Amino acid sequence: MSAGGLDTVGSPAFADEDAALFRAAGWWSDATLSDAVCRNAEFAPDRRAYVDHLGTSLSWREFDHAASNLAQQLAGIGVRRGDRIAVWHGDSAAIHVLFVAIERCGAVVVGIGARAGTREVAAILRNSQPKILISDPERGPTAAQAAGEASVSTLIVDGGPGALRFNVRTQPRALEGDAQLGPDDVFLINSTSGTTGLPKCVVHTQNRWHYFHQKAVANGSLTPDDVFLPVIPTPFGFGIWTSHTTPIYLGATAVIMRRFTARGACEAIARHGVTVLCCVSTQLTMLMADPACREHDLSSLRVVFAGGEALPYRPAAEFEELTGAKILQFYGSNETGLLSATTLDDPRERRLRTGGRIVPEMAVRLFDGDRDVTETGRGQPACRGPATSLGYLGGADHDTLFTADGWMRMGDLCEVDADGYLTVTGRTSDFILRGGKNISATQVEDTVATHPAIAVAAAVAMPDPVFGEKVCVYAELVDSQTIDLPGLVDHLLALGVSKELLPERLVVVDELPRSSGGKVAKGALREDIRTRMEADHEHS
Known part of the structure; x- marks a missing residue:
């Protein structure tokens, strides 16, 4: 594991016996994504x-050619095996060409979300120390500012993906024979999509x-004839497997x-004959609520x-009836991968109300x-x-992510029933924490979402001088419907x-x-309710 050991990332790599077991079971492969692109092109x-x-x-022929051409351009500007290359680029075909091109140089992608702010970008650059930051023209000036704060040089990639070019003259260079990464090497460093900090x-x-x-192929009976619509940003875990790897x-x-x-999304599904939609639960909830x-x-x-958050059952069931599709939920994270998943064979109640059965080989x-x-x-x-x-780059927050004996934690509380189905509580x-009583925000959101006027709900703590905290709910509404707290x-x-789950303040927002x-982003909502309460106090 030349790029995945302790010296490089500061986190525990897999033991040799684990890697051998995973290969023997067929869970891991000796082929790479670049190999798969070549196979598809053939x-x-x-x-x-x-x-x-x-x-x-x-x-696939054009994709393979474009990736090789771009890899040679990168080699021409000095990109070598083991370099880190930050990519801050809007979601498009080009970013996937760029990721494979970087892989073919033996370099590591540092993926940055397209909507990241300069403060976040600069922090990722300081932490990951890439050789260069590659952006698109839309982010060019902002990328230069963020890169300057982290003392990183920048490049802009422009043009159609069949002829991608940088904003500096390059002399393409043939790739070294052993440059390409292996399947056990680090190929990507991305960031958590946390709501604060x-x-x-x-x-x-x-x-x-x-x-x-x-697991996705088996659970969803996926084939090469499927057409995917992944609507999660590419650098993040869910986005990586739905838009790039699978x-x-x-x-x-x-x-x-x-x-x-x-x-x-509806227009894209109808136009392209999409068969597989991949989205976080809030996006699906928004889709189900839209005319x-x-x-x-x-x-x-x-x-x-x-994945990501629990689905409201009623609109999810209605969406299945409307489209004929089956919704498959899974439970996991950018750090852990999946711990549980539903399949096409699961009944609707299980598919829509749980995160699926525990995956045995994940030893949960x-x-x-x-x-x-x-x-x-x-x-x-x-x-x-x-x-x-x-794990985290440099071993950051190791004791938070891992138990004392090396199990990788999730940040949730869950229940697992006798049949092995997991539910996030x-x-x-x-x-x-209201008057010493722990109230689950997830449970509040699930109950509030049963109201037909509410498309998406988020529950947060509202400071209170008597109870410490009270329940505040923020809501997006369905179409032109209205609702107030008493209703x-x-x-x-x-x-x-249960009365303990009743919201004590309702804030309706457009988005x-x-x-x-x-x-x-619950951190933003907590800050907003504090601001609202301070304003209420000043005017009282």
């Missing part, structure tokens, strides 16, 4: 590889995503949007992969602190297995919802703030 040269919002349509950098090998890819390993077609909107899903023909959809345990409480069926999940990352840090409370009481990874 056996399906004219099949569409990537289609994007810019009008680009690349066959500065991001941490997560270290990835290709084989962890090859394993994840195999389409490339399969040799399938991926349709790339610049930025998710419900209407844009566009009834204005376009979505009957080509066969499977929807959703439940903890209370460092105490193993697996037998109770309730606790904080942690795992060891073929889908896990190498809340985050370790996502509780509202919402009456609805919940009529359902028999909830979201992190660069697509999840609701």
